[in-house]
Amino acid sequence: MPSYILLKSLAVLLRLYAKHAYPIPPPNPTRILSIPSRTPNRSIPVHLYAPSTSTLSSPTTPTPVLLNLSGSGFILPSHGIDVPFITQITTHTRYTVLDINYRLAPEHPFPAALEDIADVLGYVHSHPEQFDQTKIAICGFSAGGNLAASVVANYPATGIGTLVAFYPVLDGTIPDKEKERRMGGEKMKKGVGGVLPARLMGVYRKCYLRGVRLGNGRGRLEEDERLSPGQAGARLAGFPDRCLFVTCEWDSLARETEELGRRLMGPPGRDVRMVRVQGCGHAWDKIAKKGTKEWDERERAYQAVVDMLKDD
Numbered sequence: 312m313p314s315y316i317l318l319k320s321l322a323v324l325l326r327l328y329a330k331h332a333y334p335i336p337p338p339n340p341t342r343i344l345s346i347p348s349r350t351p352n353r354s355i356p357v358h359l360y361a362p363s364t365s366t367l368s369s370p371t372t373p374t375p376v377l378l379n380l381s382g383s384g385f386i387l388p389s390h391g392i393d394v395p396f397i398t399q400i401t402t403h404t405r406y407t408v409l410d411i412n413y414r415l416a417p418e419h420p421f422p423a424a425l426e427d428i429a430d431v432l433g434y435v436h437s438h439p440e441q442f443d444q445t446k447i448a449i450c451g452f453s454a455g456g457n458l459a460a461s462v463v464a465n466y467p468a469t470g471i472g473t474l475v476a477f478y479p480v481l482d483g484t485i486p487d488k489e490k491e492r493r494m495g496g497e498k499m500k501k502g503v504g505g506v507l508p509a510r511l512m513g514v515y516r517k518c519y520l521r522g523v524r525l526g527n528g529r530g531r532l533e534e535d536e537r538l539s540p541g542q543a544g545a546r547l548a549g550f551p552d553r554c555l556f557v558t559c560e561w562d563s564l565a566r567e568t569e570e571l572g573r574r575l576m577g578p579p580g581r582d583v584r585m586v587r588v589q590g591c592g593h594a595w596d597k598i599a600k601k602g603t604k605e606w607d608e609r610e611r612a613y614q615a616v617v618d619m620l621k622d623d
Contacts (some may be wrong), residue, residue: 315417322416325384333597335390335391335392336434338390340362346432347434348427349430350426355427356410358409359410360410373440373444375448376408376435376443378428378431378447378448379411379449379455380413380428380450381410381451381452381478382454382512382594383454386417386514386515388537391476395613396613399613399616404617406448411427413427420518420519420521421519421520425461429462446472446623448473448620452594453473453477454479460481461536463538463549463550464536464550467549474555475554476555477596478558480512481541482542482571483542490564491506541567555615556568558587558588560587560591560592561591562592596609
């Protein structure tokens with residue numbers, strides 16, 4: 312494992328690039344929460360976005376709640392980048408959205424981010440007067456999709472009834488170069504968005520797993536189901552009955568997500584929906600331009616989430 316100094320240096324460079332490539336406009340949440348963390352003298356920043364319908368209902372009526380986890384590669388500050396998606400949810404559904412600013416590696420490696428999500432869920436459970444305990448959903452993009460899937464698969468007592476994952480990384484046991492090869496190689500580079508290079512995926516993983524030791528120290532860390540909730544041998548019983556997966560035609564992570572979706576479709580009564588975005592790569596929705604086919608695909612994917620939440 313590379314040294315912390317090297318990983319921190321790489322993370323700083325990648326953060327500078329991401330700040331330029333994916334600029335984040337200042338968000339405008341309804342409220343800013345500071346939710347207590349299990350770590351002493353620390354709180355978790357959370358942006359609360361109220362549904363537009365909330366002004367029409369009694370303030371004492373609890374609303375459904377969606378926890379949102381932005382994409383980050385586990386290392387990139389991205390809190391607020393999902394505001395266009397969140398606006399779709401709050402405009403067209405009754406859901407309140409909690410956009411969580413979870414901790415990032417290498418400063419805070421696994422399982423810090425998962426602990427933050429669990430602490431926010433604890434806050435939701437402790438406020439039944441505000442949040443409908445029968446309608447809790449979680450959504451994640453990319454690395455946030457990994458965290459969302461890990462929470463529902465490994466912590467079933469959270470009460471989450473709906474999982475939404477956009478182009479998540481779900482199976483770290485598959486070599487990154489193999490993911491590139493089996494998705495078509497050079498063709499993927501033509502799409503809006505992109506393919507995650509194997510070396511970049513390696514940096515993300517090394518930062519996220521810095522200093523981590525699991526179990527008796529034997530075997531690969533990536534085999535742990537909290538890190539690879541979509542691996543072939545993972546437990547499926549913990550996943551909720553309602554799941555929506557959004558994949559991209561030119562994303563090297565698409566296949567592992569679609570394979571998980573097919574396995575989850577087995578039990579009767581489970582509602583599993585799959586949306587494949589055509590002609591686009593990883594994180595295409597963050598840079599799609601209005602009036603393009605990529606924009607239309609973004610609207611179609613976001614609408615699919617709205618439809619699932621409205622059907623709940």
